[in-house]
Amino acid sequence: MDTAVMLQCKQGVALLQDQLDRVRHALRQLADEHAATVTAGRTHLQHALPVTFGYRCAVWLSALDRHAERLEQARGRALMVQFGGAAGTLASLGPGPEGLETRAVLAAELGLRDPEITWHVARDGLVELVTLFAAIGGSLGKVAWDVMMMCSSEFGELAEPFVPGRGASSTMPQKRNPISSEPMFAAAKLLRDKSSTVLDAMMQDFERATGPWHLEWAAVPEAFLLLSSSLHQAEFMLSGLEVNVDRMRRNTHITGGLIVAEAVMMGLAPVLGRQRAHDVVYDACRTAIETGTTLDAELLTHTALVDQLGAERISELCDPARYLGSAVAMTRSVVGTI
Numbered sequence: 627m628d629t630a631v632m633l634q635c636k637q638g639v640a641l642l643q644d645q646l647d648r649v650r651h652a653l654r655q656l657a658d659e660h661a662a663t664v665t666a667g668r669t670h671l672q673h674a675l676p677v678t679f680g681y682r683c684a685v686w687l688s689a690l691d692r693h694a695e696r697l698e699q700a701r702g703r704a705l706m707v708q709f710g711g712a713a714g715t716l717a718s719l720g721p722g723p724e725g726l727e728t729r730a731v732l733a734a735e736l737g738l739r740d741p742e743i744t745w746h747v748a749r750d751g752l753v754e755l756v757t758l759f760a761a762i763g764g765s766l767g768k769v770a771w772d773v774m775m776m777c778s779s780e781f782g783e784l785a786e787p788f789v790p791g792r793g794a795s796s797t798m799p800q801k802r803n804p805i806s807s808e809p810m811f812a813a814a815k816l817l818r819d820k821s822s823t824v825l826d827a828m829m830q831d832f833e834r835a836t837g838p839w840h841l842e843w844a845a846v847p848e849a850f851l852l853l854s855s856s857l858h859q860a861e862f863m864l865s866g867l868e869v870n871v872d873r874m875r876r877n878t879h880i881t882g883g884l885i886v887a888e889a890v891m892m893g894l895a896p897v898l899g900r901q902r903a904h905d906v907v908y909d910a911c912r913t914a915i916e917t918g919t920t921l922d923a924e925l926l927t928h929t930a931l932v933d934q935l936g937a938e939r940i941s942e943l944c945d946p947a948r949y950l951g952s953a954v955a956m957t958r959s960v961v962g963t964i
Contacts, residue, residue, distance in 0.1 A: 628708035628746070631846065632738055635755060638850045639701050645857035646697065646762070650690050652864035654961050657683035661957045664947045665783065665874040666885060673885045676878055676946035679783075679869060681953040682772065684960040689765040691960070693758070700758055704751035706741040707733040713833045714744030747830040752842060759853045760814075760821035766856045767814025770807035773863065777804045782873045787866030806863035813856040820849040878946045882914050883921035889949035890921065890940075897934055906931065920944075 661680035666673045709729040711718050716725030733740035745751065776784040786804050827841040878885055887907055894903035910924035922944040926937060942948055 629736070629738070631752075631842075632705050632707065633736060635752075635846070635850075636701075636705050636737065638854075639697065639705070639755070642759075642850070642853060642857065643694070643697055643701075645854060645861065646690065646694055649766075649857055649860045649864060650687060650694065652861055653683050653687040653690065656680070656864060656867065656869075657687055657957055658961045660869060660871075661954050661961070663869070663871050663874060664878060664950070666878045666946075673878075673881050675888060676885055676949055678950060678953050678957065679871075679874060680957045681950075684957040686765070686769045686772075688960050689768075690762070693762045693765060696758055697762075700754050702739065704754045705738050706745060706751055707736055707738040708745065709733075710744030710746060714746050716744075747833060747835055749824070749828050749830065749839065749842070752846060753824045753828055756824045756846060756849045757821045759849045760817040763814040763817035763853055763856055766860050767811050769860065769864075770804075770810035770814070773867070774804045774807045774811070777802075777807070781877065783870050783877065785868040785870070786863050787868070804863075806859040810856045810859050810863075813852045817849060817852050817856075820845045820852070824849075875946075882919065883944045884911055884914065886944050886946055886949050887911050887921060890925065890943045893939075893943040894931075894935075898931075 657680045659680070660683065661678060663679040664676055665679045665682070667675045667677035707729065709732055710716055716729070719725035719728060730740045773784055773786070775781060777786065785802060786806055788802070823841050823845040827838045827845070830838050891903050891907040894906060897903075898906060906925075906928065907921075910921055910928075913919070914921050914924050922941060925940050925944070926932060932940065
């Protein structure tokens with residue numbers, strides 16, 4: 627049964643690798659296309675600094691690239707033939723080399739790894755696969771969570787692919803729900819549960835367990851199905867994702883330019899000194915918040931500052947597109963790794 631499971635896992639892992647590659651391809655295209663598309667970087671769900679949507683996609687992609695590497699490594703390490711006899715010692719084949727030689731030939735014929743010793747009660751191979759599936763599912767769940775947030779009416783930055791009737795509400799015809807992201811998010815939670823189950827099944831007694839390994843009968847196939855389903859939804863959603871570039875750019879301005887407060891402070895520091903620049907920007911931010919104006923407008927009321935820098939330079943410092951750091955370069959680096 628163990629060898630049969632390993633043969634099934636071998637086929638299943640190959641299918642998952644193909645699906646994962648297609649999801650990575652879709653993400654690579656998104657990251658490349660939107661490498662310079664300015665959007666609001668958010669920390670604690672609040673505007674932090676400008677980033678690009680391509681940068682965000684490249685962060686998602688980088689995790690899946692590492693998972694693809696892990697999955698290839700796990701395939702060579704975890705997919706082992708099982709051939710050991712009643713207690714795993716190959717005693718029925720005699721004390722000579724015939725037992726180990728037979729196992730090696732069997733492993734080669736089936737395309738499985740020939741282990742150093744029988745693994746009846748050492749279930750780490752299956753645990754490695756299922757826990758890796760849970761990690762991949764978690765990364766897909768993170769993508770789903772970000773997409774669902776950006777699809778919300780208040781953000782309006784993304785929309786899942788349109789298919790007539792897909793994502794509609796039975797009572798609210800205006801709705802376009804993110805119904806690929808939702809099962810991806812749910813699958814991540816269920817995969818975590820499968821990982822916990824196979825970890826529990828590791829604790830087996832002596833040379834043949836009294837029962838814990840039966841947990842694998844449910845956990846392993848369900849883990850394959852969950853991850854495959856999540857990857858299927860991810861490929862569909864990401865391949866046709868609608869990106870509202872204009873809305874992303876407009877959203878960077880909803881805080882009145884405060885998203886570039888750090889950029890302005892860094893730009894003023896060489897002229898005013900580090901502490902003075904901090905104080906000026908801090909006061910301008912406070913006034914902008916209290917009065918509903920913008921950082922740009924408040925800075926332009928500082929006559930001495932305008933005299934030193936000029937209005938044009940102040941406007942440049944307040945442009946989110948001019949404070950992206952290495953976001954585009956890092957995005958290009960990730961996109962070029964596949």
